[in-house]
Amino acid sequence: xxxxxxxxxxxxxxxxxxxxxxxxxxxxxxxxxxxxxxxxxxxxxxxxxxxxxxxxxxxxxxxxxxxxxxxxxxxxxxxxxxxxxxxxxxxxxxxxxxxxxxxxxxxxxxxxxxxxxxxxxxxxxxxxxxxxxxxxxxxxxxxxxxxxxxxxxxxxxxxxxxxxxxxxxxxxxxxxxxxxxxxxxxx
Amino acid sequence: xxxxxxxxxxxxxxxxxxxxxxxxxxxxxxxxxxxxxxxxxxxxxxxxxxxxxxxxxxxxxxxxxxxxxxxxxxxxxxxxxxxxxxxxxxxxxxxxxxxxxxxxxxxxxxxxxxxxxxxxxxxxxxxxxxxxxxxxxxxxxxxxxxxxxxxxx
Numbered sequence: 001x002x003x004x005x006x007x008x009x010x011x012x013x014x015x016x017x018x019x020x021x022x023x024x025x026x027x028x029x030x031x032x033x034x035x036x037x038x039x040x041x042x043x044x045x046x047x048x049x050x051x052x053x054x055x056x057x058x059x060x061x062x063x064x065x066x067x068x069x070x071x072x073x074x075x076x077x078x079x080x081x082x083x084x085x086x087x088x089x090x091x092x093x094x095x096x097x098x099x100x101x102x103x104x105x106x107x108x109x110x111x112x113x114x115x116x117x118x119x120x121x122x123x124x125x126x127x128x129x130x131x132x133x134x135x136x137x138x139x140x141x142x143x144x145x146x147x148x149x150x151x152x153x154x155x156x157x158x159x160x161x162x163x164x165x166x167x168x169x170x171x172x173x174x175x176x177x178x179x180x181x182x183x184x185x186x187x
Numbered sequence: 188x189x190x191x192x193x194x195x196x197x198x199x200x201x202x203x204x205x206x207x208x209x210x211x212x213x214x215x216x217x218x219x220x221x222x223x224x225x226x227x228x229x230x231x232x233x234x235x236x237x238x239x240x241x242x243x244x245x246x247x248x249x250x251x252x253x254x255x256x257x258x259x260x261x262x263x264x265x266x267x268x269x270x271x272x273x274x275x276x277x278x279x280x281x282x283x284x285x286x287x288x289x290x291x292x293x294x295x296x297x298x299x300x301x302x303x304x305x306x307x308x309x310x311x312x313x314x315x316x317x318x319x320x321x322x323x324x325x326x327x328x329x330x331x332x333x334x335x336x337x338x339x340x
């Protein structure tokens with residue numbers, strides 16, 4: 001797709017050039033933003049909504065972000081915050097309408113590890129991550145992908161430090177069998 | 188191996204495995220969605236944008252109008268408290284004001300005639316109906332819409 005196939009309303013050459021620059025900017029960062037949202041939200045459709053909101057905010061601040069070395073960090077922070085807002089706003093609202101969560105087993109790959117391509121291994125791992133319950137997946141993602149400390153995660157989620165450590169430990173333990181099967185368990 | 192060492196080893200394994208994961212490719216539809224939403228927002232008239240994006244003169248006018256309305260509401264409240272029962276109100280020249288005054292008077296008289304236990308019973312019935320409707324909604328949601336594999340925590 002060319003950069004000027006879909007552009008926001010353009011009223012002047014300056015606006016048009018801004019739109020094209022923003023499209024390039026979005027292409028440079030959209031995978032990172034989507035990954036952050038998808039791993040935290042555990043739901044691709046919601047992750048796409050969150051990513052859309054992130055880039056709309058980015059457009060409002062594009063004059064500052066364009067050419068800035070911190071643009072990636074800014075986008076990651078906004079994506080993280082919007083994902084956490086989404087989780088607290090929507091999931092808590094519907095909690096009373098749902099049964100007790102049933103934690104499914106992480107998916108096991110159909111074929112032997114040696115037969116799996118790297119892409120299939122990544123897919124299996126992404127799927128296992130997605131199937132973790134929110135209270136385990138979110139702190140695990142914040143710790144390992146977003147480089148939050150245990151204390152920062154506890155403060156961000158409003159949960160005790162000991163619970164965060166327990167949830168992350170359980171999430172790691174839940175992922176371990178898959179890693180062993182994939183041969184990714186060597187230090 | 189001690190428990191701490193075992194946990195530390197697990198952390199390193201998980202960290203290495205997750206760090207090796209490449210970013211997930213964004214859906215092809217994302218770019219078009221963002222640009223379409225930006226175009227939609229840009230096409231909106233100025234008063235449908237956020238207040239911060241309004242023209243300066245419009246923001247100033249809005250604040251002044253709000254201040255004026257707040258002042259009128261305050262003055263009107265004070266006037267109503269002090270002069271509601273005065274004969275002058277009945278002699279209002281505006282027909283709609285006379286009708287409104289008559290309506291308020293009749294409603295007040297009717298409210299005085301209703302026994303107080305009727306009010307409490309009515310409130311209790313409302314609460315019970317609300318709770319029943321809420322419970323029915325939960326049951327319907329769980330029966331008709333809930334995905335058994337959902338992981339709401």
